[in-house]
Structure formats: structure tokens, C-alpha cells
Amino acid sequence: MLMQRLTPDQREQVRTKITELREQDATPQEIREAVRDLLKGWDIQLPSQSRD
Secondary structure: OHHHHOOHHHHHHHHHHHHHHHHOOOOHHHHHHHHHHHHHHOOOOOOOOOOO
């Protein structure tokens, strides 16, 4: 799982970001994009996902 590859500080930042966005009524897509941006900033690539 991706979260296990993150440092404790990075995991906390992801959780905090998700909580903030949920409180702002962000859509699931907006939350995914924000997390993706965090991961990019840490030079972590997400595996490709096909949505068939």
C-alpha cells in the first residue's frame, strides 16, 4: 500500500490535507488531485489505475 511507503510526517500531511478538504466539501476528485499533488512534490509516483 502506498501509505506504508510514506514517512510518518508525510502520512500525517496526507491525512491533514484530506481532512481539510472534506471540511471544505471538496469532491472526491478534488481530494485525489490534491493528494496526487502532494505525492508529486515528494517525487512519489502513483501506480496507473485503469477505470474500466
